[in-house]
Amino acid sequence: MSSQTQTVAVLGLGYVGCVTAACLARLGHNVIGADRDEIKVRNIQAGTAPFYEPGLDEIVRAEVAAGRLSSTTSTAEAIANADVALICVGTPSERNGNLSLDQMRRVNEDIAQHSAKRTKPLVVAIRSTVFPGTCEEVVMPVFKEYSNISVVSNPEFLREGTAVRDFVEPSLIVVGGSNKAAVETVAMLYAPLGVECCLVSLRTAELIKYACNAFHAVKISFANEIGALADRLDIDGHEVMQTLCQDKRLNISTAYMKPGFAFGGSCLPKDLRALTYRSARLDLQLPFLESVLDSNQSHLRRAIDEVLSLPQARIGVYGLAFKENTDDLRESPVVALLENMIGKGRDIKVFDPHIRLESIFGSNRNFILNAIPHIARLMEPELEGLLEWADHIVVAQNPPAAIAARIEASGKPVIDLVGCRIGQAAAGNVSAKTLTSVNG
Numbered sequence: 285m286s287s288q289t290q291t292v293a294v295l296g297l298g299y300v301g302c303v304t305a306a307c308l309a310r311l312g313h314n315v316i317g318a319d320r321d322e323i324k325v326r327n328i329q330a331g332t333a334p335f336y337e338p339g340l341d342e343i344v345r346a347e348v349a350a351g352r353l354s355s356t357t358s359t360a361e362a363i364a365n366a367d368v369a370l371i372c373v374g375t376p377s378e379r380n381g382n383l384s385l386d387q388m389r390r391v392n393e394d395i396a397q398h399s400a401k402r403t404k405p406l407v408v409a410i411r412s413t414v415f416p417g418t419c420e421e422v423v424m425p426v427f428k429e430y431s432n433i434s435v436v437s438n439p440e441f442l443r444e445g446t447a448v449r450d451f452v453e454p455s456l457i458v459v460g461g462s463n464k465a466a467v468e469t470v471a472m473l474y475a476p477l478g479v480e481c482c483l484v485s486l487r488t489a490e491l492i493k494y495a496c497n498a499f500h501a502v503k504i505s506f507a508n509e510i511g512a513l514a515d516r517l518d519i520d521g522h523e524v525m526q527t528l529c530q531d532k533r534l535n536i537s538t539a540y541m542k543p544g545f546a547f548g549g550s551c552l553p554k555d556l557r558a559l560t561y562r563s564a565r566l567d568l569q570l571p572f573l574e575s576v577l578d579s580n581q582s583h584l585r586r587a588i589d590e591v592l593s594l595p596q597a598r599i600g601v602y603g604l605a606f607k608e609n610t611d612d613l614r615e616s617p618v619v620a621l622l623e624n625m626i627g628k629g630r631d632i633k634v635f636d637p638h639i640r641l642e643s644i645f646g647s648n649r650n651f652i653l654n655a656i657p658h659i660a661r662l663m664e665p666e667l668e669g670l671l672e673w674a675d676h677i678v679v680a681q682n683p684p685a686a687i688a689a690r691i692e693a694s695g696k697p698v699i700d701l702v703g704c705r706i707g708q709a710a711a712g713n714v715s716a717k718t719l720t721s722v723n724g
């Protein structure tokens with residue numbers, strides 16, 4: 285599909301809707317914005333933005349004058365000729381923290397009600413922030429009678445105050461859905477921006493938005509707590525954080541950003557404990573950093589529960605050290621996992637390519653012998669021996685490709701605790717090839 289002008293209805297002309305409508309018009313699309321709030325609609329008809337956002341007024345004025353942007357209070361009018369309906373209504377918090385979907389339900393029912401005689405295809409793209417499953421469970425059922433209406437997720441990532449710039453220079457464009465043509469139709473809206481769209485599944489698109497906002501909140505809280513500790517120690521927190529950000533390999537990078545097993549080893553748990561202990565002695569509460577070890581413990585508990593849910597059988601564990609390419613066993617989460625399995629009477633054997641008990645000394649040796657005195661009897665010297673003996677394999681450490689292939693080839697059922705995706709290579713994510721074909 286080549287880049288082309290589309291007719292777009294934008295439903296909801298708040299911060300997200302108005303910026304989206306004006307900027308899509310600027311990209312050359314024909315845009316009709318709709319809102320139940322007459323004041324916003326009249327503002328746009330008069331060529332002014334209904335609220336302050338740097339640069340927005342000028343775009344609204346120019347695009348209304350050029351005839352590419354108009355507005356209405358009528359959903360029917362907005363969607364009449366539309367190829368895409370972008371849903372930008374509010375999803376505010378309820379008192380219990382849940383998000384309210386009243387506006388979402390209402391606007392989709394409105395579209396359905398006015399689509400009875402429709403023959404032209406329509407892609408309903410949910411731009412509002414909604415919890416994973418909302419498109420499938422709340423939006424799609426509204427259109428189940430309409431074979432020409434498809435639903436995709438297209439979350440918005442703009443920030444108020446820089447919303448126009450964020451639209452024009454997007455940090456991320458995500459379109460999710462299972463109908464390839466519908467997904468591509470929405471991705472093509474942004475083709476003039478020259479930015480690759482990430483095409484993913486519907487639920488992935490919905491969750492990415494929450495993951496991004498949670499990540500931003502986590503980053504802010506982290507920087508603030510390090511800053512507070514720095515202040516208390518009479519250290520320049522800005523200098524600390526700026527220096528931390530100089531490390532683009534481990535700190536500001538994709539390192540550690542992969543769901544996997546709990547962390548362990550001789551540094552992270554020890555240093556977090558010291559940091560929070562010493563902060564408490566300074567009468568400084570750092571609840572975010574204090575919660576990290578608890579979070580890690582909960583993650584380990586989930587893994588233990590998953591492994592213990594296996595039927596009573598022979599369980600082969602791949603990995604013993606706290607991560608790959610080391611023989612360091614100190615505070616290895618695998619050791620805690622094994623202790624639990626042994627405590628529940630599970631029949632286990634362990635293989636780790638870098639562990640030879642006879643070559644482990646000092647605190648490393650003491651740690652493992654204190655935790656599991658009979659560890660030597662559980663160790664399998666060769667992977668093949670483990671694979672042959674076991675009914676189930678638990679992958680507790682990232683395996684190199686050759687070992688992953690051998691585990692896979694064994695055909696034994698695998699619990700993958702580290703996210704190496706043994707057995708899922710073929711399932712993969714939406715390929716880069718698809719991405720290129722959309723915007724290329």
Ligand SMILES: NC(=O)c1ccc[n+]([C@@H]2O[C@H](COP(=O)([O-])OP(=O)(O)OC[C@H]3O[C@@H](n4cnc5c(N)ncnc54)[C@H](O)[C@@H]3O)[C@@H](O)[C@H]2O)c1
Nearest residue numbers: 296297298299300319320373374375387391412413440444
């Ligand atoms: N504001 C942001 O910075 C931002 C950024 C990214 C995502 N989001 C998400 O985008 C969504 C919209 O946010 P917002 O800040 O623009 O909300 P908003 O409250 O400013 O705007 C929502 C608009 O929808 C209109 N509306 C409600 N029901 C309607 C209906 N049935 N028909 C037509 N219009 C209707 C309302 O009148 C209002 O003008 C939310 O889910 C929000 O979480 C917001």
